[in-house]
Amino acid sequence: MSDPLFEFCCRMGDNTLVLGHRVSEWCGVAPVLEEDIALANTALDLIGQTQLWLGLAGEVEGKGRDADKLAFHRDVWDFRNVLLAEQPNGDFGQTMMRQFLFDSWHLMYLKALMSSSHEQVAAIAEKSVKEVTYHLERSTDTVIGLGDGTTESHERMQKALDRLYPFVGEMFIDDEVDAAMVEAGIAPDPSSLRAEYDAHLDTVLAEATLTKPEDDFAHKGGKTGVRHTEHLGHMLTQMQWLQRAYPDATW
Amino acid sequence: MSSPESSPYKDSEASPHEETRKTEWPLWEVFIRGQHGLSHRHVGSLHAPDAEMAIKNARDVYTRRNEGVSIWVVEAVHIAASSPEEKGSLYEPSNDKVYRHPTFFDIPDEVGAM
Numbered sequence: 001m002s003d004p005l006f007e008f009c010c011r012m013g014d015n016t017l018v019l020g021h022r023v024s025e026w027c028g029v030a031p032v033l034e035e036d037i038a039l040a041n042t043a044l045d046l047i048g049q050t051q052l053w054l055g056l057a058g059e060v061e062g063k064g065r066d067a068d069k070l071a072f073h074r075d076v077w078d079f080r081n082v083l084l085a086e087q088p089n090g091d092f093g094q095t096m097m098r099q100f101l102f103d104s105w106h107l108m109y110l111k112a113l114m115s116s117s118h119e120q121v122a123a124i125a126e127k128s129v130k131e132v133t134y135h136l137e138r139s140t141d142t143v144i145g146l147g148d149g150t151t152e153s154h155e156r157m158q159k160a161l162d163r164l165y166p167f168v169g170e171m172f173i174d175d176e177v178d179a180a181m182v183e184a185g186i187a188p189d190p191s192s193l194r195a196e197y198d199a200h201l202d203t204v205l206a207e208a209t210l211t212k213p214e215d216d217f218a219h220k221g222g223k224t225g226v227r228h229t230e231h232l233g234h235m236l237t238q239m240q241w242l243q244r245a246y247p248d249a250t251w
Numbered sequence: 252m253s254s255p256e257s258s259p260y261k262d263s264e265a266s267p268h269e270e271t272r273k274t275e276w277p278l279w280e281v282f283i284r285g286q287h288g289l290s291h292r293h294v295g296s297l298h299a300p301d302a303e304m305a306i307k308n309a310r311d312v313y314t315r316r317n318e319g320v321s322i323w324v325v326e327a328v329h330i331a332a333s334s335p336e337e338k339g340s341l342y343e344p345s346n347d348k349v350y351r352h353p354t355f356f357d358i359p360d361e362v363g364a365m
Contacts, residue, residue, distance in 0.1 A: 032276070034297050034308040041311050138307055145300065 004180035005118075006060045007080060008187060010070070011177070011223050012124075013053030014081035017071055018232065019102060020046030021239050022089060031092050038138065042099070045131040052124045072243035076233045083222035084167035086232040090160065093153065096142045097160035103136035104200055105171045108193045117185035140204055147208025154209065161210050169218020172197070278327040279305040281312075283319035291323050299324075 024043035030036035054067035065073075084102055089095045110132055113125035146153040172194045181187035205212055221227030242249060276298040282291035294313050299305035305324040314322070333341060345351060 032298060034299060034312060038308065038311040041315060134310075141304065141307070145304075 003060060004177045005184075005186065006057055007177045008181050009053050009057035009060060009121075010078075011080040011082075013050050013057055013067070013070070014079050015085050015102075015106075016046040016053065017050040018079065018081040018235070019085040019098075020044075020050060021235060022085070022087075023095070023099070025089055026092075026095065035092070039095075042135055042138075045135065049124070049128050049131070052127070056120055056124065068243075072240045073247075076228055076236060077225055079228065079232060079236075080223055080225050081232075082167070082170050083219050083229055084164065084171065086222065086229060086235060087164060087167060088231050090163070091156060093146055093156040094160040094163065096139055096146065097157060098164055099135065100139040100143045100204070101164055101168055101201075102171075103132060103139050104197060104204075105168075105193070107132045107136050108196060108200075109188075109190070112188045112193070116187060121186055143204060143210075144208045147205070147210045157208065158210055161205070162213055165213045166215075166217055166219050169216065170220045170222060173218070173220055173223075175224065276300050279309075279324045280327050280330060281305075281309045282323040282325075283309070283313060284321040284323075285319055286317070291321065294318075296327060302326075 020043045023039050023046065026036065026039045027043070028036065030039055050071065051067045054070045058065045058067060058070060082102075084098060087094075087098055089098075107129065110125045110129045114122055114129065116122040116125065143157065147157040148154070149157075172190045174189050174191050178187070178189055182189050201212065219229075222229075277300075278296055279299055279302075280296050281294050283294045284291045297305065297308050297312055299308045302324060306322050309322050309324055313319070
């Protein structure tokens, strides 16, 4: 295993990179102009956070790779994002459900990282918390609005929840990288956040009149990079093609 | 988008609807108080399902560059406006009353540009 801190930074940065790119796919085609702009803003926030996380990852690694190099010149198996982040947009409801499930975890984790022993990690977390607080507010409102909306919107949101819930568990699985982070006082055990997450999820889903699937089965393999879903590779071919076709191209 | 997952709703937009779809959100007028401004200024309008979302949308559409410190939204239908036809009777009488404009004072040089 490479340096656990490098792995940790890649996990954080790949989450925001992959989800940010996914969300940016709505640019110009969202259902209404206001949502289009809001989604683009969210995507930009996430990409901004990516620059910080992957920038730090490059520093930690010390092999001269910067954020761009890490983002555009790694292959699928090098990515460390959770599987939830790479799931396709589907319809608008599925996108917002994915966002809500991710934001809820993201905010809790970032808040915990604000008291990290690692100064730069704590600083990135503090900056991100302000943005992600708003992301969560927005995605929560939308999930409630659509879940408790019309028959059709309710049905779509329930389908989205059923489709995405099996990807929630992975965000709370501890492994040796997490253990190393806990030992260094850099980050908390993901599993320690599960109870708070579940309580939050139950409150929002009740308000949205949605039913959480009973099966707690969790797909895994994203944050370790062992087994990504087929969707990530397709996404990377689009995201990376320019840097792959014209290496080191600049504006 | 390139992902190999087809949408089960692909053709749902084309399905017939019995009555007019009530999908259009109401229009909201947005007022923002800037960093140094004392009063809220009208900056534009947007669509939103309710007041809370209107404020969120206003935040995303109009305050991305740190323009504001406070947002007001009001549903456009609640704004009472003067009608353009009344322009004559409402405003023109003041045109020939130049003394209403403070243009007759000599401004001392020390004051500088006003």
